[in-house]
Amino acid sequence: MARDTERLASGLRAYLDRGRGITGVKTLSAGHSNETYLVEGLQEILRMPPSEEGLLPPYDMARQHAILSAVKAHAPAVPLPGMLELCTDPDVIGDPFFLMECVAGEAFEYVTPDWVKADPVAVPESICRQWFDALIGLHTMPVAHMPAGSRTVEEEAQHWLDVAQSAEATQDLIEVLDTLVKHPPRPSGAPTPVHGDPKHGNCLWHEGRLTAFLDWEMSRISEPMLDLGYILMFHDQGDASLADAGFELPGWWSPERMIGEWEKGVGRSAIDAHRYAVLGQAKVAAIIALGAYLFTSGKTNDARFEAFGAVLPAYTKLLVKRAMVAG
Template sequence: MIDELVDPSALAKFLASEAPDYAGDFTVERIGEGQSCLTFLVTGDGWRVVLRRPPRGDLPPSAFDVTREYRVMRALHDHGAPVPVPGPIVLCEDKDVIGAPFYLMESVDGVVVRDTLPDALSSLDDRARMSYQLLDTLVDLHAVDYAAVDLASFGKPAGYLERQLRRMNQLWELARFREQPDIDGVGEWLGANVPEQTEASIVHGDYKLDNVILAPTSPATLVAVVDWEMSTLGDPLADVGWLLYFWLDPGDELFRGPGAGGVTYLEGFPHRADLLRRYAERSGRDVRAIDWYAAMAGWKIAIIMEGSYRRFLGGVTDHPTFARLEEGVPALARRAAMAMRGELRL
C-alpha cells in the first residue's frame, strides 16, 4: 500500500538528482494520525527525513496544498522567526514523480500529544507548561511581519473572513450527502454575523495541541509547529478560535472522532478562558467576538471531515478512524452550534 503512495524507485531517482545527501537505499514508513495530508518517515543510512504528500482521490481545488506548507515553513525557518518549524529540505511540485506533489523536511525528535500524555510529560507542571508554550508560540506567530519574511504574496489579508465563508460553503456543497442541520444552521448564523477584521497576520489554520511536537523529556518544551497546509494571511483570531474550539475543559463531551479528542480536560491544564485571557493580554487584541471564531472553526472542521467521510465511503481513502465519522461529524457540528450560542465558556 505504501508503494502506491510513495513510489520508492521514483523517489530514489529524485533524491539522487535533487537532494544527493539523501541518496542510496532507504525504507518508507507511514507515520502520524493526521486525517488530511499523508506523512511518511524515510530512513536511510545515517539519516531520516519526513515526506508529506496529499491524500489520494478526487480532491477539492486548493485543498491539501503541500506547496503552501513548504513555502511558509521555508520562510519562517530561513528568516529565523520565533516560531520553531522542522527544517525544510526540498519541494517537488511535479506530481508525476510519485503521483502527487510532495516535500521533504527534517525529522524532529519529539512527541505529539493527542489522546494520552507521555509519562515523561505527565506532571501538573508539564501540563501547564506545554499549554502556555502553545499559546505563547501562537502570539509569536501572529507578531511575525509577514512582509519581512517574504510572505507578502502568501494570501490576501483583506476580506479573509468573507472568503473563508464563501470557500467553505462551496466545499459544503461538494461534501453534502446527508442531512446535517447544525452545519446548515451555524453557516447561516456565521454569514449573518461576520465581525469586522481589524488586523492581519500569518494564520496557521489548524493550530492545536496535536499539531506541535514537544521534546520527549521534561520540562515540556515545544520544538516544532507542523501541519501548515491551511496556512495563509488573514485574521489572527481565526487561529485563536480554532485552538479554543478543540481545547476540552472538564465536563465537555469527550467525542473521539478524527479532528477531535484530547487530554486538556485533565487536571493541570488551563481552561479555555485562561488561554483566551493570556492571548488577549500578550497580543493586545480585542477578543470579544471569539465565540464567532470558535463557531467558524467547528463549522469548518465538520465540513472538512464530512468530505473525508464521503471519500472514505467511496473507497478513495483508507484512514482507519474515518469509519467513526458517521457520528463524529454531527458531534463536531453540535460543538460548533454550542460555540454559536456562547456555551463554550470562553
C-alpha cells in the first residue's frame, strides 16, 4: 500500500477530538479492495479506499458506513464492530474514510489454523454454525432498514459479464456469464439484504467465537441465494482452489447441510442452488481476470494481481465444468 502512515496519523490527530491519543497508524491489510489500518493509541480501525487501482470500484465509504451501521442495529445475529466517525472530506487524510471499534480475532482462508484442526469435528461444526447463523441473520433482516441500492440476479450476472469483458477475459468465461444473463437462476422469494462476499475468510474468530463479519463492499439488496451459492462454490475446488481451508475436515458442513440449514433458517427453498454456485464462481473468475488485466495493462504493480494470471486458466476450466454439470 502506497500511503504514508505518518500523514494518516497526523491528519487523524488534527481531525479527531481524541486525536492526541494517537501514537501511530499501522498497516493491517491491503485486501483486494479497501485498505485497513490500526490507529495505535486509540486501538481503532481505519478503513479507506485503495491507494492504487483496485478490484471493486466504486469505493463509497459513506455507503459502507451506512450498511454496517444498519446491519449492526437491525441484524443482531451478525457480529460487527461498533461504527465510529465517517469523514467524506478527502483533504483530511487523502481520501474519505471511516473508523470502527477494534475487535479481537483472526481470519483464516488459505491455511487451516491449529486451533481448528485440534478438534476436527466439533470445532468446524461450531464454525459453520456461527457462520451460517450470521448469514441467516442478515437474510432475515427487515429489508426496509437496509440502505438503498439493489440488483436483480440478471443485473448481477450482467455486471460481472461487463467486468469480464472490460478485462479482456477469455471467451469461455464470457460465455458462462452470458448464459447466466440470458437464463438467470430463479429467485427464492423477495429480495433481502445480501453480503456479496460471505466467504469464511471474511470472518474473524477469537477463542472459537465469531467476533466480526468483514468486507461489505459488495453488500446490497438482492437475492439471498447469491450469498448461499457463493459459499457453495468453495466446495470441490480441486487444484484451482483459492480459499478452502477447513473444508477438508470431517466436521465441516457439506453442501447439502449448508443448503438445509439455510432453508430452515430463512424459510425458503434453495432453488437453483447449483446454478447460483456457478454464478458465484463466475463472479470470482471475473474478479481474477480483472486483477490480471490491471497488472498486464500497467495500471497496478501489485504482485498479487500478477499471480492472478497464473491462476485464471485452471479456475476458468473448473468453472466451465461446474456450469456444464449445473446445466
